[in-house]
Amino acid sequence: MSERRETPVRVALLGCGTVGSEVVRRLLDDSDELAARIGAPVELAGIAVRRPDKHPELPQHLVTSDAGKLVESDVDVVIELIGGIEPVRGWLLTALRKGKSVVTGNKALLAEHGAELAAAASETGVDLYYEAAVAGAIPLLRPLRESLAGDRITRVMGIVNGTTNFILSAMDSTGAGYAETLDEATRLGYAEADPSADVDGYDAASKAAILASLAFHTRVTASDVYREGITNISASDIGAAKRLNRTVKLLAICERVTAEDGTESVSARVHPVMIPRSHQLAGVSGAFNAVYVEAEAAGELMFYGQGAGGAPTASAVLGDFVAAARNRVAGGRGPRESAHAVLPVRPMGQTPTRYHISLDVADKPGVLAQIAQVFAVHGVSIAAVRQRDKHSTASLVVVTHLAPDAALEATVSEISKLDVVRNVVSVMRVEGEDS
């Protein structure tokens, strides 16, 4: 880059926790390198934190508790790493409306108010980047928004929450139950004291909303995303999966669904899924994230890397910052997302899924016929059945073909009430294999 200007790009940082302090460190330590890449020097204009006295490690003349004032000051780019909806939403809208570019990792805010923020950025022609909001360090949003802009994405499916992946990986390898494994994860720092955002799937649902919006050029919010967490996954679910050479993962799944009449809709959902151990996502363990993308022309793609942590997330934040800063220097702005497609969101009940059902049934003739009849009544086609005797009961495993989720749910509900069914061992959705 030959051009180089003297006027610095001024940046304000809101929030200085694990990721923020890593961002500060790199902004200060790598300032020459960043300046070379941007084409102008970088000046850290201020750091807003709630309790300035708690941050003796920061350059004190930069620290302020007044985020609102910092946002309105003479800065070019605002990096927001506080999280949560209010008061952050107001600050970022102010920044955008005053012509400052915004870099944020705030998935909850984007999943809820992404449209409003994008509109504000559009009005003043500035950048709104948020690579850090999904899958940490993995470059995923920019590829979806830009690299695949000439293709038609049909599916985005992935592991986007490290806490639940850590817990499920541990349950799989130790055979322990959910509660016990959660305790261990909390002790090791993989789960927060209040783990609900992770284990109930809220975090993954926000990310699914962001991914679906970008992939399908349609505004999808967190409330559009069907959500089931991992709190009901039992050791027997994991055991049932293991016996079939499968494993259980919490997946965010965003699909373009085409109805028989050709109309399209979007399905966005987060729930536990049984996948074959040979599946690429099965090998992703611990705190790693991986996202699988299918597009009409590109075919199958996979992106893999660290989904959280100070340094990895800071990498995504700084990548966005350099892009936004370069655009300030060059006088342009990056390609924005588009929501021109406006596809309807398909309710979960109408979304085609496949179930794996594991039952203990009475060991006598006619049981399978009786159960198969329930599937038939609900229009659910059976892909495979496996029966095994154990004392006076038999174990029965059924895997279905694709059917509307509501039909599958109704089938399971009716089957569980049959006299011949002693126990419903495990019911789980299946992805990633034929039949």
Next chain:
Amino acid sequence: MSERRETPVRVALLGCGTVGSEVVRRLLDDSDELAARIGAPVELAGIAVRRPDKHPELPQHLVTSDAGKLVESDVDVVIELIGGIEPVRGWLLTALRKGKSVVTGNKALLAEHGAELAAAASETGVDLYYEAAVAGAIPLLRPLRESLAGDRITRVMGIVNGTTNFILSAMDSTGAGYAETLDEATRLGYAEADPSADVDGYDAASKAAILASLAFHTRVTASDVYREGITNISASDIGAAKRLNRTVKLLAICERVTAEDGTESVSARVHPVMIPRSHQLAGVSGAFNAVYVEAEAAGELMFYGQGAGGAPTASAVLGDFVAAARNRVAGGRGPRESAHAVLPVRPMGQTPTRYHISLDVADKPGVLAQIAQVFAVHGVSIAAVRQRDKHSTASLVVVTHLAPDAALEATVSEISKLDVVRNVVSVMRVEGEDS
């Protein structure tokens, strides 16, 4: 995207083979969708092919044999899919100097004349995009250039040539020799009639040059890349790897090497490598590509997908086209690559590598001591030794620690001349494991 202009973005296509015809199909069939994403209609202004009479399937009023004239006509973006250095270089320089953005998949041209093309693009402030040049459909160059722009990449390593990967995968699963497997690959259409560009590593070396340039902000050309192909890989090499639960891949490796005095240099090389079967790249088989990236903050990342083929490559080309066209409409330009770091390229002899050496040696006392002495003389530290009797000879396997490649080569050369060494079964570099 709310803005929408009426004036179309005019695009010229140079070359219409497998990828080009897929690009034409999508430009024409998906014109509404592309217009929505770009914010302006797209007009295909002309298609230059060598023999227009060979393309009855194309809209005839668009076809021309005069690429030079088409490039100088009133178009906004030139997509080049002809390949080769001349006369393409001249056409693209003309296009860039006349203020037209260029999208190309021409790795040979970029690896040789990338600096000249980038300078021309910089002069007129237009875009030069080439995502399709490396790893086909996989979004890789944009993440390297943009997403990781705030990080420090230390290593890029991957499978970037589908033909050699197909051959090595097949040799691994069948146990057949190289010549036989190449014949099969040619018959199946995975190798060209003249396979040299692939099997001698030229194609991968061009890609390594492009990757190293982007990753290390330094201009690296194809001639800077150390290159060894797969033509000398024997069934016994593959067998030696198998016995150690490893497999052989042709890898492009780009590393930032820091010397003891802190000076940095870049190593870019293409050669066969033995990797553990548990390594992420080991599972990449057939015509797929995968690239592994390490950065200081982001940690380990992996990108996986189809590395070649008409539709996948067209996806990358169209992604670049949409980005370039959006920039035309918005009046800006995308972030360009930067070569500000100007790191020296480290010669292969001085590059730290590790060797795996498999020998048949005389089965008598003192042999290991004699061989170990040769390693010691060359300053090469041994990581592991395994010896096994077989009749009157013993099989000896040595894995080294990191040492300058020249020292390793000299060690092997001297060892092979020892009386006690009956046969050098296999010598190969190793990556991806400790010790």
